[in-house]
Amino acid sequence: MKIIQVYSTFNIYFILFVALLATIVSSSKSNNADPESQCRIVSKAFDNEKLVEYDTAKKCIESFPFDAKFADDTIDAVSHFMSSYYVFLDQAKEEPPKGFTYQPVDLIKELNSLREKTFKSDYGFITALRNTIFKLKDGHTRFIDICYQSFIYDQNLTLYSVVTTDKEKKQKQIIKIFDDKLDSSNNDCEVTEIEGKPAIQAIIDFANDNIAYSKDLGVRFNMALAPSIKIFSQLFTLREDLPETSTITYNLKCPKKSYKLTRKWSVAFSSAAFENFCFDTRNNSAKITSRDKSTGSTSSGFYLVNDGKVGVAVITDESTNSIFGLADGLRQLTKRGAEKLILDMSNNVGGDPTVPLFTSLLLFPSSRSRQPNFFPTSININNFTIPIIKKNFDTNSSDSDDYNPFSFLSFPSGEPFKNVNEFIGPRKNLTSGLHLNPLTSDEVQLLKSTSPFRWTSDEMIILTNGFCISACALAALYLSEFYKIKTIAVGGLLDTSMSFSTFPGGLGTSENVIADEAGDNNIEVPGGNSLLLAIREAYDFNKNNITTGVLEYLFKPADYRLYYNESNARDPSFLWVDAANILNKKP
Incomplete structure (x- = not known):
C-alpha cells in the first residue's frame, strides 16, 4: 500500500477549557482543614513542575470549605443565564430521540435542588453543579472552575x-x-x-x-x-x-x-503558579470569554491512496485561518490527478460559524447563487435583548455580536434584515427569526479566485470517528444532507448505529460575553468562575425551506461503518484505503 503525501498545512487553533478565574477560600476556615496548609505540598511541587501523589492532591482540593452563600449565589447566576439564554432548556426535558442515549433533565429544578444539600467541601458543591449541567450531554455547555479543573x-x-x-x-x-x-x-x-x-x-x-x-x-x-x-x-x-x-x-x-x-x-497542574489560581481574591479573578482559548496545534494534510487515484483531505478544524490551506490542498490533489476525494474529518475541533458554509461552497461553487445555502439558526431573546436589538438596528451598528441584526442574513432569502421585527420574528417564547451567517470578505475573495474542482458528490465520501464537533458537525451534516455525500463512521459500539458528527448546536459562548452583548447586568457568576452555554440553535430544513427539526436533537447515523483494529487505529491510511474501497463500491 503506497501513501503519497501531497500537501500539509499547520495552524494554531485555540480551544479553552481554562482562563484565569477563581478563589474559593472562605473567610470561615477551620484550623483542621486550612487550605493553605493542606495545599502547601501541592503548591511547592507544581512550582517546581513536579507531580504530586493522588492523596495529597485530594486533601488539598477537598480542604476548601463549603460556603452556603457562595453556593446560593452561584446557583442564582447559573439558573438566570440558563433560563434566559440556553436555547435547549425545554428540549432537554424531553425523552431522547431513538439513537441517542441520555436522561432527560429539568435543569432549573435540579439546580434548585442543590440548595437543599450541604456539601463537605467547596469542591463537592462545584462537582455536583458541573455534573448537573453535564446531564445535558451538550458539548457547548459546561461550568468551569480553573482551580479544580486544571488538575490533570x-x-x-x-x-x-x-x-x-x-x-x-x-x-x-x-x-x-x-x-x-x-x-x-x-x-x-x-x-x-x-x-x-x-x-x-x-x-x-x-x-x-x-x-x-x-x-x-x-x-x-x-x-x-x-x-x-x-x-x-x-x-x-x-x-x-x-x-x-x-x-x-x-x-x-x-x-x-x-x-x-x-x-x-x-x-x-495544567498551568503555572498554583497560588495564583486557588488563593487569589475573587475580585481579582479574570473572566473567561468565548474568545479566550488555550494553545493547541492542529494540522491539515492532503494525501493520495489507491495508486494516486483517490485524494484524502484531512480537515482538523473549521477556523478561518485554515481556509487558504484547504483551498490550496484541494488544488494540489486536483493537479496530481485525484479522481475521487475522501474528506477525513475525524478529530475535528470545530471553529468559526462561517467556515462550514465556505467549505460547501468551495466544493460546490454552482450552489453559490442558490438561496438558502446553509442551515438557518436562531437565538432566544428576552426583555434584556429586545432593546439592544432595536438600538443596534436603529444605529446601524457595526458590532459583530448575536444581538445585532446586521451580523446576519435573513433565511431563506439570504438578504439583510429589513427591520427589527423581521429579525425578532413571530415565533413563540420570543425566539428570533431564522438567520444565516454571511461569509467574511476573505472567504468571498478566496471563493472568487478558486476554480471549480472536478469532483461530484458521488465521487466524495466523508470519514469521521464521530469526533467532528460544532462547526465541523454543521459542515459534515450539510454536505451529507444537501449534496448527498455518503458518510462513514469509525469505531463506537459493535452493531450499533453511530453519528458521524456531534453537538451541531449552533454556537456556544460564555455568560459574561452574553451579559455584555445583551446589556444584562443584573447578575454574574461569582468567584471568577465561568459558565459556557449554547445560545444559538441550528435547524434542518427541506427543499421547501421549511424547518424540520433542531439539529442538536436529530440522530443522523452514518451510511457506512468501519471499526478500529490493531493496524488502522495506529495508521489512518488503512482507514483511507477502506474508505476508498467503499467509495469505489468494492466489497
Whole structure:
C-alpha cells in the first residue's frame, strides 16, 4: 500500500477549557482543614513542575470549605443565564430521540435542588453543579472552575477498542492497551476487566456517566479511548476531575502471561503558579470569554491512496485561518490527478460559524447563487435583548455580536434584515427569526479566485470517528444532507448505529460575553468562575425551506461503518484505503 503525501498545512487553533478565574477560600476556615496548609505540598511541587501523589492532591482540593452563600449565589447566576439564554432548556426535558442515549433533565429544578444539600467541601458543591449541567450531554455547555479543573490525572496509558473476527467469522469487540508510557511490554495486551467489571462494560458505563460532550453513546465511547485525539479525548485514563479512587486495576491478557495491573494516577497542574489560581481574591479573578482559548496545534494534510487515484483531505478544524490551506490542498490533489476525494474529518475541533458554509461552497461553487445555502439558526431573546436589538438596528451598528441584526442574513432569502421585527420574528417564547451567517470578505475573495474542482458528490465520501464537533458537525451534516455525500463512521459500539458528527448546536459562548452583548447586568457568576452555554440553535430544513427539526436533537447515523483494529487505529491510511474501497463500491 503506497501513501503519497501531497500537501500539509499547520495552524494554531485555540480551544479553552481554562482562563484565569477563581478563589474559593472562605473567610470561615477551620484550623483542621486550612487550605493553605493542606495545599502547601501541592503548591511547592507544581512550582517546581513536579507531580504530586493522588492523596495529597485530594486533601488539598477537598480542604476548601463549603460556603452556603457562595453556593446560593452561584446557583442564582447559573439558573438566570440558563433560563434566559440556553436555547435547549425545554428540549432537554424531553425523552431522547431513538439513537441517542441520555436522561432527560429539568435543569432549573435540579439546580434548585442543590440548595437543599450541604456539601463537605467547596469542591463537592462545584462537582455536583458541573455534573448537573453535564446531564445535558451538550458539548457547548459546561461550568468551569480553573482551580479544580486544571488538575490533570493521568494513568500514563491509553486504551482502545478493536473489533476482531474469529474462525467462525463472528465479530467480537474487545479493549486493548494502545500505549503504556511506563511499560511498553503491555502494549496491545487485551484488557479483560477493569475494577472487576468486564472491560467493554466499564468503558460504556464511564461514557454514560462521566462524558458529557455528545448525545450519542458511540461517540462518547470513542471519546473515552484512543486514538481520538485533542480535546474531549482519551477521557478514561486522562481526566480533569478528581477520580474516585487513587488507582485503577486492569486484568490483562498478554501473549506470554495474564496478570493484574494496578496503576496509580499521576497528578499535575495544567498551568503555572498554583497560588495564583486557588488563593487569589475573587475580585481579582479574570473572566473567561468565548474568545479566550488555550494553545493547541492542529494540522491539515492532503494525501493520495489507491495508486494516486483517490485524494484524502484531512480537515482538523473549521477556523478561518485554515481556509487558504484547504483551498490550496484541494488544488494540489486536483493537479496530481485525484479522481475521487475522501474528506477525513475525524478529530475535528470545530471553529468559526462561517467556515462550514465556505467549505460547501468551495466544493460546490454552482450552489453559490442558490438561496438558502446553509442551515438557518436562531437565538432566544428576552426583555434584556429586545432593546439592544432595536438600538443596534436603529444605529446601524457595526458590532459583530448575536444581538445585532446586521451580523446576519435573513433565511431563506439570504438578504439583510429589513427591520427589527423581521429579525425578532413571530415565533413563540420570543425566539428570533431564522438567520444565516454571511461569509467574511476573505472567504468571498478566496471563493472568487478558486476554480471549480472536478469532483461530484458521488465521487466524495466523508470519514469521521464521530469526533467532528460544532462547526465541523454543521459542515459534515450539510454536505451529507444537501449534496448527498455518503458518510462513514469509525469505531463506537459493535452493531450499533453511530453519528458521524456531534453537538451541531449552533454556537456556544460564555455568560459574561452574553451579559455584555445583551446589556444584562443584573447578575454574574461569582468567584471568577465561568459558565459556557449554547445560545444559538441550528435547524434542518427541506427543499421547501421549511424547518424540520433542531439539529442538536436529530440522530443522523452514518451510511457506512468501519471499526478500529490493531493496524488502522495506529495508521489512518488503512482507514483511507477502506474508505476508498467503499467509495469505489468494492466489497
